[in-house]
Structures are given as structure tokens and as C-alpha cells.
Amino acid sequence: MDELQQEIAELKQFIVDLKADRAAQKEKEKREAWTKYVSLTVVIIAVIAAIISQWSGKYSSRVQMSQAQASDQWAFYQAKSIKQHLDETTVAQISRLTNTNDAEAMAMLAKLKTDLGRYDQEKADIKARAEALEKTRDDAGKRSGKMGTAISCFTVAIACASICTVTKRKPLWFVSMLLAAGGLVEAIVAWTT
Numbered sequence: 001m002d003e004l005q006q007e008i009a010e011l012k013q014f015i016v017d018l019k020a021d022r023a024a025q026k027e028k029e030k031r032e033a034w035t036k037y038v039s040l041t042v043v044i045i046a047v048i049a050a051i052i053s054q055w056s057g058k059y060s061s062r063v064q065m066s067q068a069q070a071s072d073q074w075a076f077y078q079a080k081s082i083k084q085h086l087d088e089t090t091v092a093q094i095s096r097l098t099n100t101n102d103a104e105a106m107a108m109l110a111k112l113k114t115d116l117g118r119y120d121q122e123k124a125d126i127k128a129r130a131e132a133l134e135k136t137r138d139d140a141g142k143r144s145g146k147m148g149t150a151i152s153c154f155t156v157a158i159a160c161a162s163i164c165t166v167t168k169r170k171p172l173w174f175v176s177m178l179l180a181a182g183g184l185v186e187a188i189v190a191w192t193t
Contacts, residue, residue: 056147146190153183
């Protein structure tokens with residue numbers, strides 16, 4: 001019977017230890033419940049970073065496309081300038097070398113002078129388009145740069161939150177949220193300016 005009493009005592013002690021372990025586990029889970037919010041924060045930050053990355057790519061593409069189009073417009077401007085110069089030289093040559101009674105030469109001179117008047121207007125229009133494209137390029141470049149800064153902030157925020165989860169240091173979570181907020185502000189500034 002003594003043996004039975006000893007086994008019952010051991011069983012009671014086992015139950016007490018089991019309850020203590022269970023209580024300790026629940027207490028630990030309660031103390032670390034905030035870590036699930038850290039994980040949720042990481043997911044939200046990653047989604048926002050992905051969206052901003054797409055926008056950054058859009059602005060980078062706009063920079064390249066606008067630069068190419070502006071270069072095309074400036075090349076067109078140069079072509080018009082060359083044609084204008086050639087026509088001016090031709091007018092000067094024809095004026096010096098031909099007789100004013102030559103109807104064919106006079107008709108050619110009249111056409112060339114009409115073309116010369118048109119070139120100035122065409123060049124002004126081309127220049128305006130080229131400058132507008134350069135402005136678009138510059139604006140997109142600024143936005144893309146700000147988006148890049150925002151993405152960097154989000155990347156560091158995700159790293160901080162991940163370290164926070166591993167080390168169970170709550171202040172790192174707050175640092176990661178501050179970095180994410182800074183990135184979000186930078187992205188909003190890029191979108192709205």
C-alpha cells in the first residue's frame with residue numbers, strides 16, 4: 001500500500017508540475033502576444049513596399065521614355081535649323097546670281113522665303129514640345145528618387161521588425177513602424193508633388 005501511496009503522490013506531483021508548465025506556457029504566450037502584430041506589420045509593410053516599387057518603376061520608365069522623346073524632338077529641331085540655313089544660303093545665292101526678270105527664279109525665291117517664315121514657327125513648336133518632355137522627365141526623375149527612398153525605408157523597417165521577432169525586443173518594432181511611416185510619407189510626397 002505504501003507503494004501505491006508513493007505512486008499517487010508522484011502522480012499528484014506530476015499533475016501539479018503539468019499545471020505549472022501549462023500556466024507558464026500560457027503566461028509566456030500572453031507576454032509575447034504582441035509578436036503576432038509584428039508579423040502582421042511586416043506583411044502590411046511588404047505589401048505597401050511592393051506597390052511603391054511598382055510606382056517607382058513607372059516613374060523610371062517615364063524618365064527614359066520622356067528623355068528619348070525629347071532627344072527626338074531636339075534632333076527634329078536641328079534638322080529644321082539645318083534646312084532653314086540651307087534655304088537662307090540658297091536664297092542669298094539665287095538673289096545674287098539671277099536676274100529679277102527670271103520668273104522661274106523669282107517663283108523659287110518666293111517659295112523659299114515662305115518656307116523660311118514657316119521654319120521659325122515650326123522650330124518654336126518643336127522646342128516647346130522638347131522642353132515639355134524634358135519637364136516631364138525631370139518631374140518623373142524626382143518622383144522616382146523619392147519612391148526609391150521610400151522603398152529603402154520599407155526595406156529597413158522589414159529588417160527591424162524581423163529582428164524584433166527573433167530577439168523579442170519590442171522597441172525594435174516601434175523603430176520599424178517609424179521607418180515605415182517615414183517611407184509612407186516620402187511616397188505620399190512623391191505622389192502629390
